[in-house]
């Protein structure tokens with residue numbers, strides 16, 4: 103109401119006293135309070151008016167809320183309304199009637215919330231259906247042709263062509279199609295809300311020039327919507343995120359939403375700042391109709407700069423400008439290439455700049471006297487809660503978190519760190535497919551926290567393994583035969599890791615592929631102690647992630663590469679021992695290091711390989727060895743495998759039936775075609791975890807398989823376990 107001018111105002115009373123001089127403004131103000139505020143808020147505001155007027159009018163009293171008691175609700179409803187765009191029809195820009203603001207002053211902030219509430223509702227329905235599928239009381243529902251069409255064309259494919267996990271050069275990855283559509287709708291909503299519903303006309307009471315109206319209204323609108331997006335940015339970016347739990351979607355999905363909401367909010371903030379800055383410049387003596395000419399004038403006019411700089415003495419102004427600069431820098435420092443190459447630097451900048459944005463935004467909206475503060479405090483609360491939950495999870499794993507001593511083993515030929523973490527202290531049992539964040543405490547970069555999927559859990563005390571535990575966790579061997587002087591000198595033999603933990607209690611095993619930073623330091627620490635394991639103190643935060651209902655499918659196919667073997671390992675126990683259980687579990691594992699294949703078969707698959715029945719089959723594709731070498735390696739394995747030495751002939755034959763070695767990469771498409779032929783008329787779960795090209799190949803192959811008429815009676819579901827956040 104501050105900007106609306108009325109004909110019966112007394113200009114001599116100044117801005118504060120405006121409401122005391124003319125009854126139209128005061129009445130309009132009271133009716134606004136009555137319409138949009140609670141009675142107590144209305145009374146509070148009226149008391150403020152009376153107090154101000156007592157000062158301005160030297161003790162004279164003005165009427166309070168009782169002065170509008172005579173207006174019926176119907177009369178108020180029929181009063182002329184004015185919106186953010188102003189009010190056409192005032193005399194000389196001044197009104198000689200009583201008016202109330204319309205609802206364009208309210209509600210924009212909620213549009214974003216409603217949109218994402220809708221998205222989350224879809225996710226919740228999806229989760230509810232998933233829970234029914236998980237329940238043993240329901241059989242796997244058949245799939246209708248239209249639903250399959252929707253899945254095949256919208257739900258599953260990459261947005262364009264094949265690339266989803268693979269990046270477009272150094273620029274970006276593109277989410278799957280269904281996520282891209284959701285994001286596109288969100289972007290569209292923001293564009294539409296930033297663009298529609300303005301009424302520009304010459305002679306508006308706030309800004310007579312249409313140009314200034316455009317600048318001011320659009321600046322206001324984009325600023326408000328940008329700010330309204332803040333809580334969503336923080337909500338979607340947190341590890342401990344309520345909507346993750348409500349929908350059952352993975353972190354990668356919400357991370358994509360986080361990025362796009364943030365990008366949209368940043369662009370809106372930039373537009374907001376530029377338009378306001380232009381408005382300031384235009385409110386100087388600029389008369390040209392050309393922006394370029396005006397900018398030149400601004401540049402040349404020293405006085406103009408002084409006027410502009412005067413705004414920088416205003417708290418709301420400079421904090422707003424800094425907030426926009428910090429938001430833009432946040433976007434720049436989150437560039438895909440930097441995220442991949444300098445993750446810790448990206449994370450540091452993300453945290454520092456986010457704090458700057460929140461603090462400066464609080465200053466920026468201070469002129470609204472608390473009206474918009476919630477849009478800062480909600481993100482702060484979300485952030486603090488996430489940190490509290492993270493600390494809570496660490497303590498729940500081990501209240502004496504500094505005292506978790508893990509054993510790390512590494513040697514060059516396997517190129518894999520095996521980390522065994524004692525987990526008897528944990529209140530939670532690791533579930534299949536879940537991951538934990540690990541921090542190495544006896545490192546000067548102890549705050550670095552990295553996610554790893556728990557491959558197996560093992561009981562070392564000779565007692566029973568908990569039924570909820572997943573994985574196989576072969577009983578630990580005494581020194582392996584492979585390391586005896588007589589063992590054949592093959593990479594398989596030399597590559598075998600020394601069994602590590604001999605302590606009692608449960609352990610979780612992680613297989614960690616060394617990259618360049620955290621994982622490289624872990625590798626170096628372990629390599630320095632080889633052949634003994636290195637002891638590292640770790641803080642363990644978790645579990646995170648969801649267990650997929652793979653046991654509900656008739657057939658389960660894992661397509662994995664390298665360290666991606668941890669995913670089938672984590673599900674193996676559940677898939678083999680719980681009912682219902684799939685008829686077949688086929689694992690196609692492409693791996694470079696033959697020694698790693700041997701190591702994992704011997705230690706992590708031992709129990710499964712020796713089992714009864716023909717449920718499990720494991721195809722190992724060795725890519726660093728030639729065809730002849732593969733034969734040799736297999737021969738070496740037969741002659742010298744420690745497991746065989748311990749287990750004997752019967753298990754050796756059982757293993758030969760289960761494990762097949764191949765030379766070269768798995769042909770993912772061919773594998774899937776074969777699997778579909780075997781699974782006709784039933785249900786098949788396909789899970790991929792491996793290099794991004796492999797994952798994209800698997801996704802594409804599933805999409806194609808869904809379109810094959812011969813597979814119409816086969817229900818196929820695709821699950822991607824990815825580390826590409």
Ligand SMILES: Cc1cc2nc3c(=O)[nH]c(=O)nc-3n(C[C@H](O)[C@H](O)[C@H](O)COP(=O)(O)OP(=O)(O)OC[C@H]3O[C@@H](n4cnc5c(N)ncnc54)[C@H](O)[C@@H]3O)c2cc1C
Nearest residue numbers: 441442445552553554555614615617618619620621665825
């Ligand atoms: C859910 C999940 C489960 C995973 N499970 C395993 C596993 O069982 N075994 C395994 O070997 N690897 C796993 N990874 C990958 C593993 O987390 C990264 O390889 C590791 O964090 C890289 O650390 P670094 O500092 O050595 O990486 P760098 O060499 O600095 O970077 C390598 C890659 O890892 C990414 N990265 C780095 N730090 C993080 C982080 N804190 N969070 C997320 N990504 C990061 C980078 O963006 C980059 O793409 C998993 C990843 C995810 C998301």
Ligand SMILES: NC(=O)c1ccc[n+]([C@@H]2O[C@H](COP(=O)([O-])OP(=O)(O)OC[C@H]3O[C@@H](n4cnc5c(N)ncnc54)[C@H](OP(=O)(O)O)[C@@H]3O)[C@@H](O)[C@H]2O)c1
Nearest residue numbers: 555663664665666692693694725767792793795796823824
């Ligand atoms: N979410 C999780 O839980 C999790 C856990 C661990 C790992 N991962 C993922 O697993 C990946 C594996 O990492 P890594 O370093 O262990 O792998 P890696 O050693 O680089 O590769 C593993 C194997 O996959 C092969 N390969 C690559 N592209 C292929 C394709 N298109 N089709 C078939 N085979 C292909 C490679 O063959 P060549 O030798 O011919 O290149 C190699 O033998 C990581 O990139 C990560 O994405 C995810």
